Amino acid sequence: MEKHPEQDVVTGSGSSLGDGYPPIDEKKERAVLRKIDIHLMIPLWIVFVFGFLDRINLGNVAVLGIMKDLKMTGDGFSIAMQIFFVPYILTDIPSNIILKKFVPSTWISILTFFWGVTCMCQGVVKNTGGLIACRFFMGVFEGGFVPGCAYLMSMYYKRHDFQKRFSLLWVAGLIAGAFGGLLAYALDHMRGLGGYEGWRWIFIIEGLLSIVAAVPAKLIIADWPEQAKFLNExxxxxxxxxxxxxxxxxxKMDRLDGTAWRRIMLDWKLYVGSLIYFGITVSGYSTALFVPTIVNSLGYNGVESQVQSIPVWIAAAVITLIVSYLTDRMQHRYGFVAFGVIFSSIGYIILLCEGLSTGVRYMAVFFVTIGCYIVQPVAIVWMANNVSGHYKRAISLAIQIGFGNIGGIVASNIFNKDWGPKYTIGYSVALALMLFCGIMSTVFAMGLMTENKKRREGKRDDRLLxxxxxxxxxxxxxxxxRFSL
Structure with missing residues (x-):
């Protein structure tokens, strides 16, 4: 919780006394939050579902014939997977700067429309080169969405209201993972319609959903708080x-000049927070892109792999929401990150063991996915909680998410289909980086505690002059x- 050096500031509604602020009517405060949730959370959630479907559907079609039809090798498929992340990483910072200067609803709806068009184009490609080109442009248009959502939401919600909302948004990706497997299973039955294979219809229909969502997104998504037309004075x-x-x-940081840039780029939290996110995104993308493939390696056929993936995503979604409630209520992040790292690591260790039954290994996939999705949204919110000011938050979140998404490139390489069904390299690398995430989280927490202690002792008060x-x-x-653990 943030504090003035000379007094404790009690955040929350205005029932506290002596905090230097007049009380806020709790009934009116709840009404404002409901309005914000309706105009921000609901449309962003829907768009995130469709965007995540478009992002991960290449993993779904991997077991439905695309490699055979396009005569792809394992290396070709890996290139198609990882090329997405190059522009996805590079566009994060410029996209958030544009979002700051632009109308958020317009920018987000433009991104949604064009990644939908690109997804549809994947359904008509004739060769591996065409697929790779489409995946590149998919990364261009999806790159700014997650950091943009985190930035926009952080300007509306207090630090310990934020995790519940952001995790709810993140669950959209988990629902897309479950729904994507089921939808892929259904759309695959369209094979032969119009002379197209089933996997082509998966790309076409899912891309069309994003295109259709782009228009209402412009009309409904909230812009910056001072521009919010749905709120009265x-x-x-x-x-x-x-x-x-x-x-x-x-x-505050509402002016982006040379001094502000230096202040942002020399902040140790930016780099440690980015390393935390990198460590967890390897597992995040491994599960998002390869759960059907991993389940397939346990002995299930292509269609069964899609169906058996659904309970994994549903379980992860439920646990993610429970954790988000607890971490906000307890106003604490680090302990939940550590728990998720340990839980996921147990899953990887089981998957690396030979001679275990299919049921036990299937359980391990639950462990890996649940642990990963406990950590991933908390890592982003933890960073947002500890960087302040319009521009610093925009750029820091963009760098954290952009750098962290290098983990997607790593994941695309370590789960090469030619290395199945054991995927020893994939599980080993993911486990090592999961533990690395835990170590960096500990460094982050210790650094925050040290800096808070210095501020309580008045060792930074010279800046007030x-x-x-x-x-x-x-x-x-x-x-x-004051920094938040």
Whole structure:
């Protein structure tokens, strides 16, 4: 929780006394949050479902004939998988800067429309080169979506309201994982219609869903709080007061100049937070892209692999929501990250053991996926909680998510189909990076505790003597800001 150096600031509704703020009517506050949820969470959730479907459907069609029809080798398929992540990583920062200067609803709907078009194009490719080109442009248009969502949401919700909402958004990806397997199973039965194979219809129909979603996305998605047409002036005032309580009156960065850039890029949290996310995204993409393939390696056929993947995603979604509630309620992140790392690591160790029954190995897939999706959304919110200011949050989240998505390139290589069905390399690398994630999370937590101690002792108070225009653009270097574990 953030605090002034001279007093405790109690965040939340205004029932507290002596916190320096007038009370906020709790009934009105809840009404404002409901409006925000309707205009922000619901449309972003729907778009995320369709976007994640488009992103992972190559993993679904891998066991439905695409490699044979396009005469692809394992290396060709890996290239098609990993080429997506090159533009996906590079576009994160420019996309968030555009989002800051642009109307969010317009930018997000444009991205949604064009990644839908690109997905449909995958359904008519004739060779591996065409598929690789489509996957590249898919990365271009999907690159800014997740960091954009995290940035936009962080401007509406307090730090310990945020995890529940962001994890709910993240669950859209898990639902897409479950729904994607079921939808792929259904659409595969369209094979022969129009002379197209079943896997082609998967790309075409799922891309069409994103295109259709783009128009209502523009009309419904909330823009920045000060531009929110669905809030009246009193509601905007309440929202502003809530946010002011959460950052204690400091921690602003609304001007992006050379000094601000240096302040952002020299912050150790940016690099450690990015390494945390990199460590977990290897497992995140391994499960998102290869759960059907992994399940197939346990002895199930192509269609059974899609169906048997569904319970894995549903279980992960339920646990993710439970954890999001607990971590916000306890106002703590690190312990949940550590738990997820341990839980997932147990799953990888089981998968690396030989001679175990199919049922036990199938259980291990649950462990890996659940542990991964406990950590992944918490890692992003933990970073958002500990960087303050419009521009610092925009750029830091973009860098964290962009750098972390290098894990997608790693995942695309370590689960090469030619190395199945044991996937010893894949499981070993994913386990090592999962443990690396745990180590970096510990470093992050220790660094935050150390800095909070220095601020409580007044060792950063000299910054309060800086000129006002400098003090008001320090971001979380403002000594009144307190970091959150």
């Amino acid at each position: 009193e509601e905007k005032r309440i929202l502003k007061e809530r946010n002011s309580r959460d950052h204690g009156g400091g921690g 800086l000129p006002e225009d400098v003090l008001n653009n320090l971001g979380d270097d403002d000594p009144r800001f």
